[in-house]
Amino acid sequence: MRSLEGSGQAGINRVWWDLRDEPSPGIVFRTKPLYADWVDLGDDRTRSGGQGLSMLMPPGTYTVTLEVDGEQSQSQELRVTTGTGQDGVRWAPKLAEELRYLAGAIMNGDFPPTDQAGEVQRLLNGEVAEYRAQVDELFEGEVAEFNRRLLASNLSPLISDG
DSSP, rough: OOOOOOOOOOOOOOOOOBBBOOOOEEEEEOOOOOOOOOOOOOOOEEEEOOOOOBOOOOSSSEEEEETTTTTTEEEEEEEEOOOOHOOOOOHHHHHHHHHHHHHHHHHSSOOOOOOHHHHHHHHHHHHHHHHHHHHHIIIIIIHHHHHHHHHTTOOOOOSSOO
């Protein structure tokens, strides 16, 4: 699945899992970019092609295991469910990419946008408004209540204005 390294320091430490599996090895190109002969490939004749890819894990039950000095110290089950938060993780980037594609198609055209492009824009703008309303509701409701509880316990809020 995925292994995460902590700081290894004594005391309370936090590790964050972004619900993704182990990233694949990074992409390595062995050629210069087209029309960019000036790019130096270095002694090993390679250049980076970007970070490795990792997939968002599906809903299910996972086991989180804490290891200290290479020995299992504690395990606990973690249940990941679908919900607006995970749907936002999965679909918001897709929506952003659709908007970028539409904008590129319209900017590079020799003619005004088609009726179909206008309809797609209206639909995508509706989805953006829906996501924005969900985010606003989350911040005004659950996050605000959580911050009130943190402040009542003399702790800093989760999200600050400063």
